[in-house]
Amino acid sequence: MATEPQLAVVATEPAEGPPLVGILMGSQSDMDTMQGAAKELADRGIEHEVRVLSAHRQPDEVAEYARSARARGIRVLIAGAGLSAALPGVVAAHTELPVIGVPLSSRLSVAAGLDALLSVVQMPPGVPVAAVGLDNARNAGILAARIIDTSMPSGGRPTAVA
Ligand code: AIR
Numbered sequence: 001m002a003t004e005p006q007l008a009v010v011a012t013e014p015a016e017g018p019p020l021v022g023i024l025m026g027s028q029s030d031m032d033t034m035q036g037a038a039k040e041l042a043d044r045g046i047e048h049e050v051r052v053l054s055a056h057r058q059p060d061e062v063a064e065y066a067r068s069a070r071a072r073g074i075r076v077l078i079a080g081a082g083l084s085a086a087l088p089g090v091v092a093a094h095t096e097l098p099v100i101g102v103p104l105s106s107r108l109s110v111a112a113g114l115d116a117l118l119s120v121v122q123m124p125p126g127v128p129v130a131a132v133g134l135d136n137a138r139n140a141g142i143l144a145a146r147i148i149d150t151s152m153p154s155g156g157r158p159t160a161v162a
Pocket of ligand 1: 025026027028029030054055056057080081082083084085086104106108
C-alpha cells in the first residue's frame with residue numbers, strides 16, 4: 001500500500017546566510033519535543049532548518065537530504081525519531097557530517113522509549129551517531145552549537161564546502 005508522503009518544510013529561521021544545522025524528525029508528532037533543539041540554536045543566532053522526514057516512509061528523500069546537506073553549507077545534522085528510530089543512523093550512513101541522534105519516547109513505544117534509545121545508540125562501528133538522552137532535543141541543540149563553535153575558532157562563518 002502506498003504511503004502518503006509527509007515531506008514538509010516546516011520552518012526555516014530568518015537567516016543571514018544558509019542554515020548551518022539541519023534538524024530532522026521522523027514525524028510531525030515529534031515536533032513539540034524537537035523544537036527544544038531549534039530553540040537552543042535560535043537563542044544563539046545559529047541559522048537552521050527543520051524537516052519532517054521518515055527513514056521508513058520516505059527513505060529516498062532522507063538519503064537525498066543527507067547526501068546534499070554538506071554541499072549546501074550544513075555543518076551538523078540533528079535527527080530525532082521514536083520507535084524503531086532509524087533516522088539518525090540512516091542519515092549518518094549518507095553523510096560525513098556529524099550527526100546527533102535524539103531518541104524520542106513515542107506514545108506507541110512498548111518500552112517507554114528504550115526501543116528508540118537503543119536504535120540510536122547501537123550504531124555499527126564506522127558509522128557514528130552522537131546520541132543525547134531520551135527526548136533531550138535541547139542537549140542536541142547545545143551540542144550542535146558547540147561543534148560549530150569549535151569548527152569556526154575565529155567566530156566567523158565557515159568557508160564553503162565543495
Ligand atoms: N517513525 C516514523 N518513521 C519511522 C519512525 N521510527 C517514528 C516517528 C515517531 C513515531 O514513529 O519518529 O516518533 C510515530 O510516528 P507517527 O507518525 O505515527 O506519529
